[in-house]
Amino acid sequence: MSVEVLDGATIVSFVEDEEAFNGLIHDRFSNLDTNHDGFLSFTEMLKEFQSLRVFETHFGIDVKRDPDELAHVYDSLFVKFDHDANGAVDLEEFKKETKRMMLAMANGLGFLPVQMVLEEDSFLKKAVEREAMKMDA
Numbered sequence: 726m727s728v729e730v731l732d733g734a735t736i737v738s739f740v741e742d743e744e745a746f747n748g749l750i751h752d753r754f755s756n757l758d759t760n761h762d763g764f765l766s767f768t769e770m771l772k773e774f775q776s777l778r779v780f781e782t783h784f785g786i787d788v789k790r791d792p793d794e795l796a797h798v799y800d801s802l803f804v805k806f807d808h809d810a811n812g813a814v815d816l817e818e819f820k821k822e823t824k825r826m827m828l829a830m831a832n833g834l835g836f837l838p839v840q841m842v843l844e845e846d847s848f849l850k851k852a853v854e855r856e857a858m859k860m861d862a
Contacts, residue, residue, distance in 0.1 A: 726843065726844055726845065727842070727843060727845070727850070728840055728841070728842055728843075729840070729841060729849075729850065729853045730838045730839070730840050730841075731834070731838065731839065731841060731849065731852065731853050731856070732834055732835065732836050732837060732838045732839065733830075733831035733832060733833075733834040733835050734831075734836055735852050735856045736827055736828070736831035736849065736852050737828065738852075738855075738856065738859075739827075739848075739851065739852035739855050739856070740824055740827050740828060740831075740852075742855065745851075745855050746824070747820070749848065749851050750816070750819065750820045750823060751816070753819075753823075753848075754816050754819050754820075757769050757770065757772070757773055763815065763816070764813035764814060765814040765815075765819060766812075766813055767800075767803050767812070770802075770803055770806065770814060771799055771803075774799050774802055775799075806818055806819060806822045808821065808822070823848070827848060827852075830849075
């Protein structure tokens with residue numbers, strides 16, 4: 726983890742860079758697709774949802790959540806990704822929903838810089854790294 730400064734423009738710029746964004750989407754999808762069938766099952770996506778620990782912490786402090794509540798949240802997230810409701814997420818669905826979520830984060834952040842603690846392989850960390858590379862060039 727590292728503390729980084731970013732704003733909505735950093736995220737939007739990353740999402741609009743099709744080569745960088747699509748490359749990261751493809752890599753993440755491949756890593757999540759553990760059975761290599763070209764689709765993400767609920768089980769494969771659940772591991773990613775759980776690793777984010779969005780609902781199990783409050784400002785970094787562990788919070789015990791009702792397992793039924795967590796299951797409902799994870800089911801709802803999966804449905805958001807599974808656009809055609811066939812029980813699996815393909816690469817295009819994964820890309821579209823990830824893009825939608827990142828643009829929603831950008832909109833929520835606005836265009837004033839904020840400091841955030843980011844995981845090393847997160848989409849936001851990759852956006853910050855891309856922005857830094859552009860500035861160094």
